[in-house]
Amino acid sequence: MRIVCQKCAAAYAIDDRLITAKGVRAQCPRCRHLQLVRRDSTAAPAAGAPAPTPQPAAPATPSPAAPEAAPSAPPPDDLFGDFGSPPPGASPSSAAAAAPRPAPQAPNRPVQAGPRPAQAAPAARPAQGGGSDLFGDFGSMPAPGPASAPPVDPFGAPGVAAPDAGAAGGDPLLDFLGPPPSAPSVPIARIPTAPGGVPMSVAPPGGAAAPRTAAPAGAPRPATVGCRSCGKPLTDSFDQALGICDDCRQRQPASAGAAPASAPTPAPTASEGMDFLPPLTTLEAGSAAASPVPPEPQPGSRASAAPALGAEPRSNSSPRIPISTDIIPDMGPEPRSGPRPAAPSLGAEPRSGARNSGISSVRTGTAQIQAVGGGSGRGRGVLVGALAVLLIGGGAGAWFLYSRHQEDVRRSAQPPAPPPVPEAVQAALSRWKLKYLEELTDDATSAGKLAEGQQQLARDERFAYAQAEASFQQALLLDPQSDDAIIGYAQALTLGRGAGMDDATFQEARSLVEAAQARSGHTPPLLLANANLMLTRSREPERMEQARKLAEELLAQPKATDAQKAEAHLVLGRAYLSTSRELARTHFDEAQKLAPDLKRVAYFRALAHESSGEYSLALETLRKRLAAKPDDWDSLAATSRIYQEVGEPGEARKLYEARVKAAPTELRALLPLAVLRYQSEDNPGAAVRELRALLKNRSRYESPEVAEVLVHLASAQRAANDADGAAKSAEEALQLVKGLPEAHLQVFLVALGRRDATRAREHFAGFQGRMDDAALEKVLEGRLLLLEKKPAEAVERFQEAVRLDSRRLDAQLLAGVASASAKRRDDAFRALNPALQSDPMRLAPRPVATRFWLRPRETLEGMEGAILALAEGPEDPSPLLYEGLLRFHQDALEAAERHFRSVLEVDTNNAGALAYRSLIALRRGNASEAKSLATRAVEGGRQQAIAHLSLGMALAESRQVEPAKRSLRDALQLAPGLLSAQARLAELEAPQRRDVARDTLVRVVGLDPSYLPAKRMLYQLER
Template identity: 55%
Template sequence: MGGEDLELPMLSHLDPSAASSGGDLDLLGGAQAAGNEPRLAGATALSPDSRISSVKPARTSHLTAAPVRSAQREGSGGGVRSLAAGLVVLVLLGGGAAAGYFLLYKPRQEAALKASRPQGPAPVSPEVMAAVGRWKLQFLELTGTSADHLAEGQRQLAKDQRVAYAEAEESFQQAVLLDPRSTDAIAGYVQALALGRGPGMDDNSFQEARELIQATESTVGKLPGLLVAHANLLLSRARQSSHLEEATQLADAARAHPDATDAQKAEAYLVLGRAKVATSRELANKDFDEARRLAPKLKRVDYYSALAHEEAGQYGLALKLLGRRLELDPQDWDSLEASARIYVEVGETGRARKLYEDRAKAKGKAGDLRSALALAVLRYQAEGNAREAVRELRALAKGVSRYGPRDASEIWVHLAAAERTAGNADGAVKAADEALKVVPALPEAHLQLFLVALAGKDAPRAREHLKGFQGRLEDPALEQVLEGRVLLLEQNPAGAQERFLAAGKLDPRRLDAQLLAGVAAATAKKREESFRLFYPVLEARIFDPLRPAPRPALTRFWLRPGDTLAGVENVVQELGGRPDDVQPLLYEGLVRFHQGDRQGAERLLRSVVETGTNNGSAQAYRSLLALDAKPAQALELAEKAVALERSLPVARLSLGLAQAAAGDVERAKRSVRSVLEVAPTMLSAQTKLAELELAARPEVARAMLEKVVGLDPSCFPAKKLLFKLDERG
C-alpha cells in the first residue's frame, strides 16, 4: 500500500440487477481484492461483478460518496493513520450501502417480485352477481362458452335491426352468466337493451342495466364501450333532462377517450346527435355526418338522421332518407316501420298500407308475419275498421304455435285491443289472457284487461291490472289519469282528483285530466269547485278544444281517443236541482263533447239555450258540432256566440272555422287571428291560420306549422299540412 491513495467506489456503481439475478453487490467498483488492498470482515459477501466494472459513475446520483484520498504515509505513524482513515471510510460506506439498499434496491426488488406473481381475477361486483342470479332462471340449460355467446351477440348487434337486438340481448346475458367478468358482454347487453327496447323499456330493466353498467365502470374504469352503452341507456329515458345531460357528457367522454376506436367514436357522435335533435337540428346533423364519416356502415345513422328531419317537420326528406335505407337493406324493419308511421301521422294511411303489402308480396307464399300483423294493426288503429282487424288477427292466432313467445304475445295482445275496440269485451279478455300465458307480466295485455274492467266498473280487477302496466306505458301523465279512474271506482274522489291534477302538471296537453278533475269534484258533490275546474276547458283560453289527445299514431298500448273519459257521463248533470239550473247541463254537455258523444252533447247544449239563457259558450260548441254536416248552421250559431260573448276564445274560434268552411278566407283569417290575441297558445287556431295562408304565402304557413309541430309532435293536422307542402316541392 506504500505511497498509494485509497479510492472508494461511488454508490452509483451499485447494480440492483445483480442481486435480483442471483449475483452479489460489488462495493469496490469491480477492483479485485489482492495484495496490498485491505479486505475487511464482511467484504467477502460482496463478490465482484464484471458487469459493473466498466460503468462510469453517474454524477447525478443523490447518494454519491466523493473519492477520499489519504495523505502520504510518513513512517509507521503515517501508515496507522492511513489504515484508520480507511477503516472510517469503509464504515461510512457500509452505512451508505445499507441506506441505498433500503431506499433504492429493496423497493425495486419487491416491485419486480410482485409483477412476476400471477394476478388474481378482478372482483365481481354485487350488482353483477345479483343480475346473474336473476338471469339463471331464464337460461336453465345453458351450453357453449362465454366467448361463443359474446361473438353471437356482437354479430346480432351489428345487424342494426330492432328484431336482432332482442337476440343480441339474450346472447350477451348468456355470455355474462358464463363469465361475469366479461366487460364486453355487459356493455353489449346494455347497448342491445337500450337500442332494442328504447323508451318502451320497463323501469326494472332500466334500473338493473344502469346498476350493471355503473358497477362495471367502477370496477374496470370508464372504457369507451361502457360509456357509449351507458349513454344509449340514458337516452331511453331522455324525457328526464338530467338523463339527457348525462348521456351527452358520457358520449363526449367516449368520443375523446384515447383508446376509443372509430366505431366507438361514431356511436358517441350518434348519441350526441340524437340528444340535440329536439333543440338544434343543424348541430344534430353535423354529429350524424361525423358518425357517418367514422363508420360508413353504421345503419342507424341514416335512421336517426331521418328522425331528426321528421322532428323538424321535414317529412318528405325524412321519408327519402328512410327509403334510401330500405333500398340498401330491404330487410331493415325499423326504417319500414318508421316510414309507415310517418305516413299515418300525415294522413296518408294508404301509402303506409302499400309499404307493408309490398313487403308481404316480396316474401312470397311463405308470407311475412310482421307485415301481416302490421296491416291488421293499421286496420283498427288508423283506418277505423276494428271488425276486419279482428278477422285478420284471429287468422294469425290460429297458427300462433309456429311463432316464438314475442311474436305470439304480440298477436294475442293486438287481437285483445281489436276485440275491445269492436265492442267484444269477452273476446278481449280471452285474447289478453292468452298473451299473458305466453309472456307473463306483459304490460300491454294488462292495459287491455284494465280497460275492460274499467268499462265494467270492476274496481278490484282494474286495480289488479293497473299494477301490471304502471311505470311501463312511456307516458307518466296517462298513468296518473288511469290511476285516478281506478280511485273514482273505489269511491275515493279526493285521491282521484289529486291524480288528475298531477297528470295535468306532467302534461299540460291533457285536457281530459282537467275534465276528470271536475268530474271527481262533482262526484264529491263539490259543485262550485267542480265548475271552477270545468271553466278553463269551457272557455278554451288555456285548453284547446280541438287539439288531438296526446297519443302515438300506432302503438302496442292502444287506447281509443275517448277511452280515458268513458263512463263518467251523468255525474255532473246530477248536481242540478232546478229546471232553470243550466250550469250542470252546460258542463255535462262539455264532457259529452270531449267524449265524442256528438248527439248527447248537442241535446244538452240545446237545452241550455232553450231555457232562455244567453249563453255564448253553448252556442259556440253547438257551432263546432255542426261544422262538418251543417256549415251554414255552424256559421249562424258562431255569429250568435260572438255576439253574446265576444271575449270568449271558443266563440271566436267557432266563427273563424265557420267562415273558412263557407269559403270566406279573408274574414276567417281575421277571426282566427283574433283568437290568438286572447289565446296565443291555441295550436288548433295556429294550424287553421297556417292552412288559410297556405295558398298565398306557403313559406309563412310552413314556419307556423313547424312551430306547432315543435311544440306538440302529436298535432297530426299540422303534420298533414306540412307534408302537403313537401309534396308541392
C-alpha cells in the same frame, strides 16, 4: 424413571438417583418445558441410588474457606422458596456452596455410531460458591464430614463415599447454593492423561470436617492437583481447571490447538480421559450399549461441550438434569455465552451469568479436563465459535431473504382477488337468476353468451333485440365482473324498447352502467351505453342534457375509435333534434364521415328531416336505405309510420305488401298489414279475420311472436265490441309470455269496462311503469281509483298526468269528474273551467301505431253523470255546461247539444255553450248555423278564445278567408296554445304566403308531434 412431558407429550427418562424427596424439575428435550418430578414412593430404589441420611445441624461458625457474609434468613419472596429453606444460620451463598450437585458430564461432541463401554453413574459433587474473584470458587474445598452409609463415588477409589443426594437441603435445583455447613466434603475425581487411564478418587486432606476460615485476599489456593505435563502442583484456580500450568501452556507449539475446523472430531471414549455420562437408557436397561444421542451438558461445567445450534438459551439460575430420550430426536443444543469459555467445541457458545449467580462454569476446583488438541484449544474454540456464529447468522439471513423472495414470487404468481360485486349488480342478478335456471347449464359460459348477444344485436330486428337482452343478462349472471355484458344489455334495451322502456327497467339499467363506470372508469363503450339510455327519456330535458355531456366527454377522449366517435355524434344529433335541427344535421354528417357503413345514420337523418317538417326528404332518405337493404325492418317501420301520420295509409300498405311478395310467410310483413286495418283504417272486423288467419300457422313462429299476434287480436276484438274474445286472447298471450305488459293492458281495459275493480287492479300491476306514455299510465290509474271509490286519490293522479303532459285534455276533464265524485263542487269547477277554454280539436296525443292501443276517447268512457250531481237546482247552469263539455269530448254530440241548450235556456248569452254548439254544427256540415252561433258567442264573450276560434272556423268553412284569419288571430292572442287555430291559420295563409304557412305548421309540429292535421298540411305543401 420414565417421564411424559405435560406440554408436548414427549417421553424421556430421568435417573431415579437424581430425584430427591422433594422432587426435581426436569426439562423436556423437545419443547424445553420444565416440570416438577417427584419420586415414586411405591417403586423400589434404583441400584446405587443414595439413601437419605440424617444430617447433623450446621455449626454457627462459618468455615474458614467461606468468604461469604454473615448468614441471614432467606427473604420470603425468594425465587426458590418453594423448594425449602436452607438450614438455620446459613446464608443463601453458603447454602449454595453446601448443596450437592451432579457431577459434570463430558463435552457434547459428535458421537460415532456404535456401542460404547458402559460408564458408571455420575456422582453428585459440590459446586464452589463464587466470591469477588472471577475464579475465587476454585479455592480449598471443605473437609468431608462423617456420614452414615455414604454412597459410592463411581469416579472415586473403591470404598470412598459420595455425598448424600437426599440429605436435608439437597435439592438438585438448589445445588448452586452448595452443601450445608455440616455436609461432608466430596472426594474429587481425577482423570489421568495416560491412555487407558481410569478416573481415580483424590481425597482432600483430613478425613474430618474442619471449620472454614476466611482466606486472606490474594492468598494462593492450596494445590489439589498437579500439572499433567510436569507434575507441578497447581495453586491457581484457572490452572486447576485446565489441568496444566502456565509454563507448560506457553511451551506448547502454536499449532497444537490449531486443528483444522473442517477435520472431523473423533468420538470421545473413556480411554481419552473425557468425563462421559452414558445415557439413562443404558442405566435403566442395564445395557452397555451407548445411546446415539449425546448426553446433555451440565450447566455448571466449563468443560461441557458446546451444544448444537438451534437450542433455546438456558438460565444459569438452576441446574439441569441429565436425561435420555427414547423416542424424541435431538432438538439441538442451546446457545450459551460467557466471558471465559474453556476450549469450546465447534459451534459452541460460551455461557453467561455464572459469576453473577454464584455458579462457576468449571469451578469443580479439582477435575482436570482433557481438551482435544492440547492446551491451546481455548483460542481455537473462540475463533471457531466466532466463525460458526458468523456462518450461522449469514445462513439465517440468507434463508430469511430467500423465504421473503419465494413469498413474493408466490404472491405475484397468484391472480389478484376479484373486486367485490357492486350492490346494483347483485340486486339485478338476484332478480334475473330465477328466470334463467334452465338456460344456465353447466356448459354455458359468459363469453359464449356475450358472443350470442352480439350476433343478435347485429341482426337489427326488434325480436332479436329482446333475445339479445336475455343473452346479455345470462352473460352477466355467469360473470358478474363483465362490463361487456352490461354494455350489451343497455344497448339491447335502448334499441329494442326505446321510449317504451318502463321506469323500473330504466333505473336498473342506469344503475348497472354507473356501477360499471365506478369499477372500470368512463370508458367509451360505457359512456355510449349511458348516453343512449338517457335518450330514451327524450321528454325530460335534464336527461337530454346528460346525454349531450356524455357524448362530448367521449369525443374528448383520445383513445376513442372512429366508430365510437360516430356513435357519439349520433347521440348529439338525436339530442338536438327537438331544439336545433341544423346542429342535429351537422352531427349526423360527422357520423356519416367517420363510419360510412353505420346504417343507423340514415335512419336518424330521416328522423331529423321529419322533425323539421321535411317529410318528403325523410321519406326519400328511408327509401334509399330500403333499396340498399330491403329487410331493414326499422327503416320500413319508420317509413310506414310517416305515411300514416301524413294521411297516406295506402302507401304504408304498399310497402308491406311488397315485402309479403318477397317473403310470403314473413310475420314482420304480415302482422303490420293486419294492424293497419284497425289502427289506421278503422276496420276492426277485417283486422280480426287477418289475425286469426295468422294464428292458423302459429307453429311457424316462436312464442313471443304468437303472443304479439294475440295481443293485437285482443285490441281488434275490443274495437269490434267483443270484450269476451278480447279478454280470452290477451290471457292466452300471457300464458305464452308471462308479464307481457300490452296483454295486461287489454285485460285491464276489459275489466274497467265491466267495473271489475279487483281484476283491473291485478292486471294494472302487470303494465305499471312499463308503458310508452307515463301520463297515460297516470290517467288509467286514476280511472282505477275512481272505480275503487277513491276519488281524492284519483284527483292526484289526474293532476300528475297533466303535469307530465299538458296536452292531455282528458286528464283535466277527469280531474273535474273525480272532484265532483268527491262532492267538492268548487274544486270540480276549478278543474273544468280550463278544460272549457282548451283546444277542442284534440283530446290527447294519439300515436298511429302502438302496442298499447286504446280506442279513441276510451279514457272518458263511463264518466258521465257525476258532474250533474253537483247541480243545486234547475236554475244552476254550470253543471249542465261542464257535463255538455264532457259529452262533446266523448263524441256524444246529441247529448252534448242537449246539455248546451239547457244552459242557454237559463243563460242565453253563455259564450261557452254557444261556441261548442257552433263546433257541433260544423261537424255536422251546417256552416251557416255554425257562423250564427259563433257570432253570438263572440258577442257574449269577447275575452274567451274558444268563441273567436269557433267564429274563425265557421268563417273559413264559409270561404270568408280574411275575416276567418282575423278571428283566428284574435283567438291566438287570447290563447297562444290553441294549436288548431295555428294550423287553420297556416292553411289559409298557404296559397299566398307559402313560407309563412310552412313555418307556422313546423312550429305546431314541434310543439306537438302527434298533432296529425299539421303534419298532413305540411306534407301537402311539399307535394
